[in-house]
Structures are given as C-alpha cells and as structure tokens.
Amino acid sequence: MASNEVSVRVPAKVNLQLSVGPARADGFHELATVFHAVGLHDEINVRSRTEGSGIAITCVGEGVSEVPLDSSNLAWQAAALLADTARLEPDIEIRINKSIPVAGGMAGGSADAAATLLACDALWKLDSPRSVLDRLCAELGSDVTFALHGGTAIGTGRGERLTGVLAQGTFHWVFALAGVGLSTAAVYAECDRLRAGEEVEAPSVSESLMQALRAGDPVLLGKSLRNDLQPAAFSLRPSLKRVIDAGDEAGALGGIVSGSGPTCAFLARTAEHALDIAVSLTSTGLVRSVKRTSGPVPGARIS
Numbered sequence: 001m002a003s004n005e006v007s008v009r010v011p012a013k014v015n016l017q018l019s020v021g022p023a024r025a026d027g028f029h030e031l032a033t034v035f036h037a038v039g040l041h042d043e044i045n046v047r048s049r050t051e052g053s054g055i056a057i058t059c060v061g062e063g064v065s066e067v068p069l070d071s072s073n074l075a076w077q078a079a080a081l082l083a084d085t086a087r088l089e090p091d092i093e094i095r096i097n098k099s100i101p102v103a104g105g106m107a108g109g110s111a112d113a114a115a116t117l118l119a120c121d122a123l124w125k126l127d128s129p130r131s132v133l134d135r136l137c138a139e140l141g142s143d144v145t146f147a148l149h150g151g152t153a154i155g156t157g158r159g160e161r162l163t164g165v166l167a168q169g170t171f172h173w174v175f176a177l178a179g180v181g182l183s184t185a186a187v188y189a190e191c192d193r194l195r196a197g198e199e200v201e202a203p204s205v206s207e208s209l210m211q212a213l214r215a216g217d218p219v220l221l222g223k224s225l226r227n228d229l230q231p232a233a234f235s236l237r238p239s240l241k242r243v244i245d246a247g248d249e250a251g252a253l254g255g256i257v258s259g260s261g262p263t264c265a266f267l268a269r270t271a272e273h274a275l276d277i278a279v280s281l282t283s284t285g286l287v288r289s290v291k292r293t294s295g296p297v298p299g300a301r302i303s
C-alpha cells in the first residue's frame, strides 16, 4: 500500500452482559458490561487528498444510506479530534466499507471512530502512545475504547473504563439482523421510562459469566447472557421477542438483544450448530438476514 494511505480493520462487539445502573447527573448511565469482539468487521481506508482540503467521507456496504457523510460521522469526529490534538490540518479522504449493521447495537460507528484514529495516527506518523489514543477514544464515545482493544473486557463507567478478562476458547455466534435500526438514545429513554419509580441497583457483572469465560464453557455462557436494555428494546420493537424465542426453539445455548438492539445474538455449541440455528432463524421469516461468526477477535488493526 502507498505510504499516503492506511487501511484498518475493526470488529463489531456484542455485550455478553449489560448491567445498567441509575442515570447519572450528566445523563449517561453507570454501566457494568462485558464486551466481546466478534468477527464482523468494517474496513476503513484513510488517504491524503490529492485535490481539495478538509475531511471527505465515502461509505459503501450494507445500510449505508443511514450513515452520515458529514461531521456527524464518528469517523470524521475521530480524525478531527486527532488533528486538533496534533495541531495539523486534516486533508484526508476516509473510505468506510461497512459490514457491521448500522444502528444495530453492535457499535459500528464507534468501531469506525477507533479505526480512523488508528489509521490517521499512522498516516500522520504521530506514533501516539496507547494512553493518548485511549483518552481520545473515551472522548469520542462510550464504546470506542473497546473497539481499539478488542478481545473480551469488562467496561465500567459509561463503558469506557476497560479491564481485560481472562477468557479461554472461541465462542460461535449467530447474529439476526433487522431491516430497520433502533436509536440507542431512544432505548435508554425507554429503559428509564419502564423503570420509573423503581430502586435501580448499582450495576454488576455476574460471577457465573466470569466463570464461563475462564472455563471457555459455552453452556454456562449461554445461561449467563443478560442485557438490562432488552425489556426496553422489546417494548419499542415487540417483534424482537419473537426472534429471541425462535433462537431458543432452534436450540441456541442462549439468546440476547445485542446492546441497544435490534440485532439479536445467539450462542451455539460449535460452528455446525451455528449453521443449524442460522438456517432455522432464516426459515422463520422474522429476520432480514443472519450472519455466523466467532469471538473473541482482536481490536482495530492496520491491515
């Protein structure tokens, strides 16, 4: 690849547990979550512009009509933030090739931000320390830091404070994709509405989940999946309950709405078992498409 361009591959995430605490004074919720990076990737290519100035974005792939191409794109914001920190003019073209479902609860925008940060850092030969990149990620959004790190990790605070998890083995997943996305802000607002008047406990990650990851035990992991946003996602999109039930009937070890949804994640025993579940889900006609993959996978990497 020419030295005036850099490509980065970055994975999607699923939250194996998403424990949502009370809303904080700044409007965010205190979280305890276990992020798990899976093999659905966006590819970002950043190159110096030969004509014109400033940041230009193009995007190809699935659901791209929903992806903004202006300064509201998280990839744009990542490039602008790094340029500002390094005091340089960002005259670049960012090409996004999307495979991560847009507004699907798999942190696609956050992944693009992390990938752009890494790509621009290499393109501009800044060689920023990891601690600086982590700080910029946290400024860009709650899920961005994890997209840079990948693997399996506990996230606290808004999700941006990461601790690595001792995890063994590979887990096989089936993702059921929906045709129309859900807004993360709307799902959190619905969660608050459903819990109004209730005492909300401090968020926590269960010991059974940690044990499942330490042992590489998919059966225990399937039983330990939990997402506090799921009732809110069901309330806004009642058909999701039917998708989770269909995965259960198809023999999944566990099924969960991914993050704020509407993508649903199902855990399988093996790659063959994942294929069976994918075929069953497809035949229900309830989902737009299914993707099979595994995790954990590494975070954003120059390709």
Ligand code: ATP
Pocket (backbone or CB within 6 Å): 066, 067, 068, 072, 073, 074, 075, 096, 101, 102, 103, 104, 105, 106, 107, 108, 109, 110, 112, 113, 143, 181, 182, 184, 259, 260, 261
């Ligand atoms: P979350 O990180 O909250 O789980 P999500 O995975 O549900 O988010 P994204 O794919 O990140 O959803 O997109 C949410 C919205 O962000 C989109 O509807 C789009 O308008 C906007 N957006 C900004 N930048 C991007 C990007 N690079 N890719 C996709 N969407 C983006």
